[in-house]
Amino acid sequence: MIKRSFIGLTEPRLRCDLVEPGPKEPEAIPIPPRIILLLNEHLDSTKELLIKKGDTVKKGERIFLYKDSNQYVSAPASGTIKLIAPFTGDFGSLATYLVVETNSKQDIDNSFAERASTPDIEIANSYLRGIAGEPPLKLLAESLSGAKSGAININKIVISGIDDDILCTTRQYVLTRFRDELPKAIELLGQLTGIKDISIAMPEALATLSAFNGMNIVKVSSDYVSSLSPMLMDKYLGISFIPGKTCEELGVCFISVEAALALLKAYTEKMPVYEKIITIIDKNGKKSRVCATIGTPIHRIFSQLGVETAEKDRIIIGGPLRGVATYTLYHPVTPDMDTVIVQDSSQIPMVSDYPCINCGKCVRICPANLPVNVLVRYLEATLYQDASDSCDLLSCVECGLCSYVCSASIPIFQYIRLGKYELMKIESEDVEMEAHNG
Numbered sequence: 137m138i139k140r141s142f143i144g145l146t147e148p149r150l151r152c153d154l155v156e157p158g159p160k161e162p163e164a165i166p167i168p169p170r171i172i173l174l175l176n177e178h179l180d181s182t183k184e185l186l187i188k189k190g191d192t193v194k195k196g197e198r199i200f201l202y203k204d205s206n207q208y209v210s211a212p213a214s215g216t217i218k219l220i221a222p223f224t225g226d227f228g229s230l231a232t233y234l235v236v237e238t239n240s241k242q243d244i245d246n247s248f249a250e251r252a253s254t255p256d257i258e259i260a261n262s263y264l265r266g267i268a269g270e271p272p273l274k275l276l277a278e279s280l281s282g283a284k285s286g287a288i289n290i291n292k293i294v295i296s297g298i299d300d301d302i303l304c305t306t307r308q309y310v311l312t313r314f315r316d317e318l319p320k321a322i323e324l325l326g327q328l329t330g331i332k333d334i335s336i337a338m339p340e341a342l343a344t345l346s347a348f349n350g351m352n353i354v355k356v357s358s359d360y361v362s363s364l365s366p367m368l369m370d371k372y373l374g375i376s377f378i379p380g381k382t383c384e385e386l387g388v389c390f391i392s393v394e395a396a397l398a399l400l401k402a403y404t405e406k407m408p409v410y411e412k413i414i415t416i417i418d419k420n421g422k423k424s425r426v427c428a429t430i431g432t433p434i435h436r437i438f439s440q441l442g443v444e445t446a447e448k449d450r451i452i453i454g455g456p457l458r459g460v461a462t463y464t465l466y467h468p469v470t471p472d473m474d475t476v477i478v479q480d481s482s483q484i485p486m487v488s489d490y491p492c493i494n495c496g497k498c499v500r501i502c503p504a505n506l507p508v509n510v511l512v513r514y515l516e517a518t519l520y521q522d523a524s525d526s527c528d529l530l531s532c533v534e535c536g537l538c539s540y541v542c543s544a545s546i547p548i549f550q551y552i553r554l555g556k557y558e559l560m561k562i563e564s565e566d567v568e569m570e571a572h573n574g
């Protein structure tokens with residue numbers, strides 16, 4: 137595998153939006169009559185399900201599919217299960233889709249409250265994985281217990297107040313609005329993990345606020361690619377990004393500021409936090425911020441805000457460069473959903489099946505210095521291993537800039553994500569095969 141140096145990074149060309157001064161409080165969206173939950177485990181007809189239609193769930197109750205499941209989804213509101221169905225996610229990954237009809241009066245599950253007197257990473261991992269911001273508790277618990285034979289050894293936590301796409305501002309809003317609570321959130325993270333090296337990454341323009349005095353601040357430029365975790369690590373923490381490794385495998389755990397504060401609130405109020413702050417950007421570019429219960433279908437938010445959509449408009453979950461389009465207005469609010477964009481059908485950049493014309497724009501803009509024009513040829517031919525061996529696919533930091541500038545409108549970023557996913561699948565199948573053969 138080629139290992140590319142990031143020293144010769146090309147200058148980023150796009151700047152991230154900054155949160156507006158004196159932002160309004162997010163508009164509260166009431167708990168809807170039905171919430172939709174995604175459980176990251178597929179339905180297996182050979183196994184006996186622990187749940188069935190008509191079962192009731194309390195707010196905060198964990199829902200497992202099978203006796204031996206280690207995946208769960210927490211109910212953000214109490215109610216009755218109305219539907220259990222298979223769900224196909226990105227790149228064909230299989231999950232389960234649950235519809236819960238909510239109650240007007242919320243019944244609360246107290247299991248977490250009974251165990252929340254002292255911060256404990258195993259308890260947090262067992263109850264709080266699905267709270268707002270989706271803290272990486274599984275990973276932290278595994279790192280601390282050495283469960284993965286030392287493969288991951290986190291020694292640094294970065295609370296991220298940096299949004300990861302150009303129009304997104306949710307994290308910056310949370311960072312500035314709840315800044316006085318950050319010292320306590322840092323203290324709690326230290327108690328949960330035993331990790332002392334905890335810093336907060338934020339745009340340099342916000343770091344001047346006096347409320348952040350005394351905190352370990354990483355000031356990050358508002359140039360778009362600087363905000364991506366691998367680049368941030370490389371440029372500001374002095375930890376070289378190694379292609380094919382995650383930040384966590386290099387010892388750094390990024391946790392969104394909303395997740396850090398949701399953990400604090402969960403321990404303070406003895407109740408997991410299921411209200412998620414989201415920035416909504418309508419077709420005219422108008423931004424609104426809402427606070428909605430996880431599981432709320434996005435059409436409920438649109439109708440409360442008066443956001444209009446027509447048949448061929450595109451709904452993007454995430455930002456314009458790295459976000460993913462959804463085909464349904466019933467897409468639920470998920471714990472990590474920071475931004476939703478509505479794009480008018482007339483504004484959607486066409487994706488083509490034209491061949492690459494070798495204009496070189498993608499090569500010039502790529503911050504990882506990849507030969508993207510060659511890479512795209514391997515990816516189009518589904519030669520993923522060759523894309524990795526010859527063009528260093530794994531050095532891609534997934535900024536999306538190549539797709540943005542492509543003269544032939546080739547969906548390069550989507551090809552890259554698919555290529556990485558397929559490579560990961562091949563690798564895990566190889567590991568399984570080795571284990572099986574002894």
Ligand code: SF4
Binds near residue numbers: 504534
């Ligand atoms: S998404 Fe494209 S431009 Fe960005 S690092 Fe990857 S190959 Fe380079």
Ligand code: SF4
Binds near residue numbers: 498512543548
């Ligand atoms: S920007 Fe598009 S058309 Fe131009 S070289 Fe890259 S892949 Fe080819």
